[in-house]
Amino acid sequence: MKLPAPGSCRRISNGVASTPLAYAAPTATQLPQLDGELFLTDGGIETTLIFHRGLELPLFAAFVLLGDEQGTDALRDYYVPYLELARERGLGFVLESPTWRASPRWASELGYSDEQLDGLNRAAITLMEELRQRYDSGAAPIVVSGCIGPHDDGFSPQTKLSAADAQEYHGTQIGTFAATTADMVCAITMTYADEAVGITRAARAAGLPAAVSFTLETDGRLPSGQELEEAIEQVDAETDAGPAYYMINCAHPTHFEEALLTGAAWTRRVRGLRANASTKSHAELDEATELDEGDPDDLGARYAGLVEQLPALNVLGGCCGTDHRHVAAVCDSLVKPA
Numbered sequence: 001m002k003l004p005a006p007g008s009c010r011r012i013s014n015g016v017a018s019t020p021l022a023y024a025a026p027t028a029t030q031l032p033q034l035d036g037e038l039f040l041t042d043g044g045i046e047t048t049l050i051f052h053r054g055l056e057l058p059l060f061a062a063f064v065l066l067g068d069e070q071g072t073d074a075l076r077d078y079y080v081p082y083l084e085l086a087r088e089r090g091l092g093f094v095l096e097s098p099t100w101r102a103s104p105r106w107a108s109e110l111g112y113s114d115e116q117l118d119g120l121n122r123a124a125i126t127l128m129e130e131l132r133q134r135y136d137s138g139a140a141p142i143v144v145s146g147c148i149g150p151h152d153d154g155f156s157p158q159t160k161l162s163a164a165d166a167q168e169y170h171g172t173q174i175g176t177f178a179a180t181t182a183d184m185v186c187a188i189t190m191t192y193a194d195e196a197v198g199i200t201r202a203a204r205a206a207g208l209p210a211a212v213s214f215t216l217e218t219d220g221r222l223p224s225g226q227e228l229e230e231a232i233e234q235v236d237a238e239t240d241a242g243p244a245y246y247m248i249n250c251a252h253p254t255h256f257e258e259a260l261l262t263g264a265a266w267t268r269r270v271r272g273l274r275a276n277a278s279t280k281s282h283a284e285l286d287e288a289t290e291l292d293e294g295d296p297d298d299l300g301a302r303y304a305g306l307v308e309q310l311p312a313l314n315v316l317g318g319c320c321g322t323d324h325r326h327v328a329a330v331c332d333s334l335v336k337p338a
Contacts (some may be wrong), residue, residue: 026183030210031140031244032092033271034224037144038335039092040272041080043318043327045333046100049078051291051325056112066123075127079313082181082317083135083142083326089331090331092140094315095131097124100149100188103173120177125180145211146177146185148199153239154189154215154250155282156223163238166198170204178206186211188252188274192224200235200242213247213272218281220259228259232266243311246274250319252279260309263286273303277321283322293321302330307334 033039045062049055058124065071067177073100084296086093099121101107107117128144136142141245152159156211161169164239170187177185185208188201203210215224221227232246246269248256253275274315277294285292299322300325307313316334318326 008071017091024287025077027209031143033094034244034313038139038331039094039141039315039325040082040086040089040331041094041096041114041272041315041317042079043274043322043324044177044277044320045078045096045098046053047291047320048323049074053078057121059101059106061106061110062098062104063100063120063124064110064307065098066127076131079131081258082327083131085324085328085331086142087135087137089335090139090336091331092142094145094186094317095128095184096145096188097121097128097147097201099124099147103149103151103170103320105151105169106149117173121173121176122310123334125177125182129181131205133268144181146174146182146208147188148173148185150195151189152191154191155286157191160192160224161195161198162183163194163197163201165200166195168198170195170199170277171202174199174206174208176204178208182202182208184209184211184244185248186213188213188247189215191215191222193222193226193234196231196235196243197238201240204239204242209244210270211245211247212243212263213249213274214260215250215282216248216256217251218255220256223282227265228256229261231267236269243269245269245271247274247315250276250282252276252277253299253306254263254279257302257306257309257330260306262309266336267310270310271312272315272317273306273310273313275299275322276315277305277326278321291321293323294326295323296329298328300331300333303330304333320335
């Protein structure tokens with residue numbers, strides 16, 4: 001499926017799966033979000049499904065819902081408000097598959113075989129393709145992204161992979177995505193640079209563009225202790241600037257505002273932001289028994305306040321605690337009137 005041209009997307013204030021032989025994934029330079037138009041994406045899928053829909057997600061794994069029709073319907077319904085928002089505003093959209101936990105280590109812990117895991121990752125992209133076809137009006141692009149999650153815990157990993165081991169490990173899931181209509185992959189909630197390097201190399205070997213999203217602690221650093229600037233520069237240096245772009249996710253803007261140096265060249269590599277609704281730390285969120293939804297309007301205003309520090313910012317969504325209300329507030333704070 002050829003991606004439509006950017007069309008009538010507005011700018012922010014600063015400026016069913018086919019067979020592999022029938023589809024050629026775009027190169028990184030062909031991804032429409034690189035043209036600078038505003039793209040939306042979804043919010044905190046797992047927290048929404050658990051706290052708002054009352055669903056059980058073992059090990060925080062949304063992909064398990066793809067195992068039956070009822071679960072697939074729940075996932076389909078989850079994406080609809082976001083797609084309707086993007087269509088209503090005439091904006092592009094990045095459809096991120098519900099596969100953050102759909103990699104071998106986590107699948108094994110959940111009792112899935114390699115064959116079952118492959119089938120569920122394919123089913124995820126089939127669902128994304130169905131939604132793309134349903135909501136593609138031709139006015140703005142819809143990009144299908146295969147979501148890659150961390151090998152270990154997304155807040156405090158106990159085991160860290162070398163870049164080579166990460167490439168081998170994540171190559172399984174990325175290889176599956178490469179045989180579908182996925183346009184790209186996105187590594188979300190990366191806690192250290194070596195894993196991001198391995199994922200980027202695996203995606204390149206599979207012929208898919210990759211985005212890398214780092215998570216940050218309340219001090220603006222990665223859980224590994226590395227500064228965001230250093231992590232981006234390391235990944236770029238070790239992959240020949242392999243990622244199509246970088247993102248920040250699973251952190252509130254107040255955690256990293258001061259870590260962004262206005263005018264620094266590396267900040268132009270950051271195009272995406274999926275912030276948490278809550279200002280709580282990862283440790284506090286891990287212990288929380290109730291959902292902290294924060295203030296959608298305040299979150300939107302904080303996104304707008306980051307435009308000067310992140311001049312390339314144009315892929316906007318949410319993470320833990322956020323839903324379509326938060327993404328709508330972010331959109332309202334950033335989009336110029338038509």
